[in-house]
Amino acid sequence: MNKPIRAVSIFCMFLFLALMANVTYVQFWKSDDYNTDPRNARVAEASYSRERGQILVGEKPVAESKKSDDRYKYLRVYPEAGSRMFAPVTGYLQLGSQTGIERSQNAVLTGEDPQLFVTRLVDLLKGETAQGGNVVLTLDADAQKAAFEGLRDTLGPRGEGSVVAIQPKTGRVLAMASYPSYDPNELATHDSAKASEAYQALDADEREPLLNRALRTRLFPGSTFKLVTAAAAIEDGKYHASDDVPAGASYQPPGTTHQIGNDGRSRCSPEKISFATAMEWSCNTTFAQLAVEVGPEKMREQAEAFGFNSTSLLDLQGQVPSVYPTGVDVPDDEGGGTRELSLAETAQTGIGQNTVQSTPLQMAMVTAAIANQGKLMRPYLVEKVQTAGFNVLRTTEPETLNESAVSAATAGELTQLLEATVADGTASPAAIPDVRVAGKTGTAQRGDSLCSAGGKPPYAWFVSFAPAEDAEVAVAVMIEEAPDRACNEIAGGQLGGPIAKAVMEAVLEK
Amino acid sequence: MATNSALMGFVHRRRRGAELFLLVLALIVGIGAYAAVGLGVDGEVPTNLIGYGGWLTLLVVAAHIAVRIVAPYADPVLLPVVAALNGLGLAIIHRIDLAKDTGLASQQLTWMTLGVVLFVATLIVLPDHRLLARFTYTSGLTAIALLILPMIPGLGTQINGARIWISLGPFSFQPGEIAKVLLVITFAGYLVVHRDALALAGRRVVFVDLPRGRDLGPILMMWVVSLGILVLQRDLGSSLLFFGLFLVMLYVATERPGWLVVGALLFFGGAAVAFRIFSHVQSRVDIWLDPFADADGSGYQLVQALYGFAWGGLVGRGLGEGMPQRVPYVESDFILAAVGEELGLTAVMAVLLLYGLVVERALRAALISRDGFGKLVATGLAAVFALQVFVVIGGVTRLIPLTGLTTPFLSYGGSSLVANWVIIAILLRISDQARRPLPDLAADEAEDPDDQATQVVKVMPEWR
Numbered sequence: 004m005n006k007p008i009r010a011v012s013i014f015c016m017f018l019f020l021a022l023m024a025n026v027t028y029v030q031f032w033k034s035d036d037y038n039t040d041p042r043n044a045r046v047a048e049a050s051y052s053r054e055r056g057q058i059l060v061g062e063k064p065v066a067e068s069k070k071s072d073d074r075y076k077y078l079r080v081y082p083e084a085g086s087r088m089f090a091p092v093t094g095y096l097q098l099g100s101q102t103g104i105e106r107s108q109n110a111v112l113t114g115e116d117p118q119l120f121v122t123r124l125v126d127l128l129k130g131e132t133a134q135g136g137n138v139v140l141t142l143d144a145d146a147q148k149a150a151f152e153g154l155r156d157t158l159g160p161r162g163e164g165s166v167v168a169i170q171p172k173t174g175r176v177l178a179m180a181s182y183p184s185y186d187p188n189e190l191a192t193h194d195s196a197k198a199s200e201a202y203q204a205l206d207a208d209e210r211e212p213l214l215n216r217a218l219r220t221r222l223f224p225g226s227t228f229k230l231v232t233a234a235a236a237i238e239d240g241k242y243h244a245s246d247d248v249p250a251g252a253s254y255q256p257p258g259t260t261h262q263i264g265n266d267g268r269s270r271c272s273p274e275k276i277s278f279a280t281a282m283e284w285s286c287n288t289t290f291a292q293l294a295v296e297v298g299p300e301k302m303r304e305q306a307e308a309f310g311f312n313s314t315s316l317l318d319l320q321g322q323v324p325s326v327y328p329t330g331v332d333v334p335d336d337e338g339g340g341t342r343e344l345s346l347a348e349t350a351q352t353g354i355g356q357n358t359v360q361s362t363p364l365q366m367a368m369v370t371a372a373i374a375n376q377g378k379l380m381r382p383y384l385v386e387k388v389q390t391a392g393f394n395v396l397r398t399t400e401p402e403t404l405n406e407s408a409v410s411a412a413t414a415g416e417l418t419q420l421l422e423a424t425v426a427d428g429t430a431s432p433a434a435i436p437d438v439r440v441a442g443k444t445g446t447a448q449r450g451d452s453l454c455s456a457g458g459k460p461p462y463a464w465f466v467s468f469a470p471a472e473d474a475e476v477a478v479a480v481m482i483e484e485a486p487d488r489a490c491n492e493i494a495g496g497q498l499g500g501p502i503a504k505a506v507m508e509a510v511l512e513k
Numbered sequence: 514m515a516t517n518s519a520l521m522g523f524v525h526r527r528r529r530g531a532e533l534f535l536l537v538l539a540l541i542v543g544i545g546a547y548a549a550v551g552l553g554v555d556g557e558v559p560t561n562l563i564g565y566g567g568w569l570t571l572l573v574v575a576a577h578i579a580v581r582i583v584a585p586y587a588d589p590v591l592l593p594v595v596a597a598l599n600g601l602g603l604a605i606i607h608r609i610d611l612a613k614d615t616g617l618a619s620q621q622l623t624w625m626t627l628g629v630v631l632f633v634a635t636l637i638v639l640p641d642h643r644l645l646a647r648f649t650y651t652s653g654l655t656a657i658a659l660l661i662l663p664m665i666p667g668l669g670t671q672i673n674g675a676r677i678w679i680s681l682g683p684f685s686f687q688p689g690e691i692a693k694v695l696l697v698i699t700f701a702g703y704l705v706v707h708r709d710a711l712a713l714a715g716r717r718v719v720f721v722d723l724p725r726g727r728d729l730g731p732i733l734m735m736w737v738v739s740l741g742i743l744v745l746q747r748d749l750g751s752s753l754l755f756f757g758l759f760l761v762m763l764y765v766a767t768e769r770p771g772w773l774v775v776g777a778l779l780f781f782g783g784a785a786v787a788f789r790i791f792s793h794v795q796s797r798v799d800i801w802l803d804p805f806a807d808a809d810g811s812g813y814q815l816v817q818a819l820y821g822f823a824w825g826g827l828v829g830r831g832l833g834e835g836m837p838q839r840v841p842y843v844e845s846d847f848i849l850a851a852v853g854e855e856l857g858l859t860a861v862m863a864v865l866l867l868y869g870l871v872v873e874r875a876l877r878a879a880l881i882s883r884d885g886f887g888k889l890v891a892t893g894l895a896a897v898f899a900l901q902v903f904v905v906i907g908g909v910t911r912l913i914p915l916t917g918l919t920t921p922f923l924s925y926g927g928s929s930l931v932a933n934w935v936i937i938a939i940l941l942r943i944s945d946q947a948r949r950p951l952p953d954l955a956a957d958e959a960e961d962p963d964d965q966a967t968q969v970v971k972v973m974p975e976w977r
Contacts, residue, residue, distance in 0.1 A: 019868070022903060
């Protein structure tokens with residue numbers, strides 16, 4: 004019987020080898036995945052038991068750990084004054100889940116990041132519990148305040164909207180506001196029943212206060228997308244800022260009977276007008292024709308050069324890519340697959356309609372690239388990582404995403420057009436005395452009918468940068484809902500302009 | 514004499530000194546871990562360390578002395594290995610006690626005491642393992658009776674969906690653990706008698722000799738019993754264990770791989786049908802495939818165990834520094850998750866090696882055993898042990914679907930611990946018989962007939 008016993012021995016050996024290999028896989032290869040899984044309450048519980056690092060804006064903490072004498076040693080506190088204002092960026096720390104910077108910088112904040120290895124070692128030798136490192140944000144407290152309060156005061160209590168401000172030369176995000184917001188302290192409480200009640204209430208709220216609209220909400224950019232159309236037309240060599248461009252009271256793109264009009268802006272009616280006039284009065288007929296002349300491929304190329312159809316923000320999770328359509332689905336009974344946009348569809352993309360969609364962050368990037376002589380920088384939120392003792396471990400280096408999204412010459416021409424739009428055109432609410440401001444409004448129609456015909460209120464946008472000659476800040480404002488305002492009041496210039504102005508002033512006053 | 518020494522020139526050494534040395538190491542593991550738990554959780558050595566350590570030492574030394582006296586040639590590695598496992602298990606259960614505010618460790622120590630008592634008793638009552646062959650059918654019937662017991666209303670208790678417990682007053686008992694040992698004896702007794710009939714060549718199909726149809730009786734019966742356990746008691750683990758055990762023993766007895774083919778087909782057929790019919794089997798497989806699909810519901814236990822293993826990493830968080838209480842039933846089926854979390858991959862590997870050693874020493878005893886019954890019993894016990902370790906550890910580390918069995922010697926649970934101590938006693942007895950030098954038959958003829966009779970009876974009661 005010894006032969007089969009030997010066979011059984013070998014079989015048993017394989018059983019044990021399989022166990023060993025598998026446990027090595029779980030404890031060694033997969034351990035990082037499991038240990039960073041936000042559903043892993045073990046990780047959060049451990050982080051509640053030691054002093055987590057601070058999240059700072061300037062020198063003030065917007066999230067810090069305070070000693071607590073309940074079942075965990077430390078409570079995460081978001082200082083009252085700014086808790087709602089900063090919530091979309093800081094996120095919240097809850098047993099079993101984290102969001103925002105709390106999540107993306109978790110390793111630094113808990114002290115487990117390799118950069119903090121030496122600090123951890125010193126703490127260990129001194130017999131102290133390891134402390135987490137601090138994360139300093141790029142946000143400008145005044146700009147953030149102007150953005151958040153601007154949204155709150157302009158949109159009314161039931162409004163929904165978002166503001167993003169970027170420093171064009173570096174990509175530092177100076178403001179990132181989303182309204183409505185929430186108080187992360189309610190979610191970070193150690194009373195798990197209360198925390199989950201608060202979460203459920205926020206989660207069930209139709210206005211989605213937990214949503215960071217700056218990077219998660221995509222809407223038709225409407226006329227603000229005309230920056231991209233104009234950039235494509237100038238880059239293509241078809242027109243210059245000083246040229247006359249085609250216009251007209253209405254335009255019927257080839258291959259359709261649908262008319263594109265100018266919503267009653269009579270300055271757009273002549274067959275030919277100056278490029279500046281077209282931009283100042285946001286002539287749909289002009290930009291629809293420019294888009295058709297440039298063609299869908301070049302329009303798409305230009306949009307993608309500004310960052311459409313991709314994501315760019317590394318410091319927060321969940322950015323959705325903004326969309327310039329890559330094709331149109333062909334129904335299965337006509338052969339399936341996708342086809343290139345028709346000219347009629349291209350005409351609509353030229354004025355930010357059709358299926359063009361953008362996040363506030365993306366429109367801020369477009370604006371910032373134009374403000375920065377055509378160079379697109381990667382937006383970022385983490386300025387520095389420090390030890391618990393405020394020694395700087397790492398400062399983020401600005402990173403170029405696209406050396407020339409448009410050429411410096413094109414950027415200069417666009418800036419002229421946008422300056423004129425603030426000085427003499429629809430974007431005048433953003434004008435700041437003694438500062439050269441460049442800007443553009445956008446009022447994107449929702450559905451088929453206008454306010455006057457009883458339709459839904461439009462989405463309102465506003466983008467701007469200042470000072471035009473050497474920009475320090477580029478802003479994008481998006482207004483999704485403002486039910487407390489009359490439908491015909493909701494327009495990019497009227498509602499978005501003052502918010503953008505306040506944010507730019509907050510930055511420029513430094 | 515000359516022929517004998519040429520044949521059996523190699524004489525095993527007793528190596529009881531080596532066993533004692535290894536036992537000291539095992540005690541250091543057990544008592545050291547117990548002290549480390551106190552240091553890790555409360556920051557001080559447990560106050561009852563002396564009493565606890567003393568009791569553990571007493572048990573281990575008693576077992577060692579019993580082996581020295583009644584089984585002097587027994588394998589010297591088995592006892593220290595299980596002492597280390599049992600000691601480590603006690604320390605981990607104590608650790609979980611401190612986290613959950615329960616008192617399971619002292620109960621487990623009581624069970625261990627009973628286990629060691631039965632271990633010593635088995636060695637004394639059983640001077641030769643072949644005595645067990647007399648109880649082939651008695652133990653078979655007892656095993657079946659034990660397996661049926663939990664089905665009796667009022668006596669059986671359903672815990673976590675499996676009806677495998679019986680309650681007598683304050684005690685609950687898992688009769689399946691005892692049935693395991695009895696079944697090994699039954700199979701060995703039956704197979705050693707009927708192996709020739711079962712080994713008769715049948716049809717040859719593609720390189721494999723398939724058995725004759727009429728010989729399929731026993732394997733079909735065992736298959737039905739296993740399925741019965743699965744269906745009536747919803748105990749996936751035991752069902753798999755018993756059937757696997759029977760297959761291995763059948764294969765070893767008949768030396769015919771054809772039985773494995775038949776058995777594997779029956780197993781997969783049964784498993785496929787069970788999967789289609791029984792929702793509890795389906796849900797186990799679903800959890801295995803994607804425990805994270807319902808991480809807060811059905812997959813919770815496994816997900817928490819995986820998090821625990823990962824949290825431990827290579828060297829563990831240290832005793833008292835983890836959160837093993839997050840895993841439901843961490844003190845029984847999932848105790849390895851606690852080992853993995855607080856002592857790391859290193860300790861899990863060590864535990865697996867210890868289990869591997871037990872299996873290896875058992876199979877070694879089977880190889881050198883001089884009688885077919887001993888070979889079969891040792892192989893069967895080794896197989897039970899290996900399969901149980903594979904099924905439970907494979908389950909908690911998500912190698913295979915979770916089935917629910919105790920981890921031998923580590924898990925909290927009296928029936929399992931006692932049964933495993935008896936298994937080790939039987940293995941030691943078999944290895945003692947196998948390693949013992951053969952009585953010198955040639956010399957016997959020359960010597961005084963009285964001496965000869967005394968000597969042969971004393972050493973080998975039934976040896977011919």
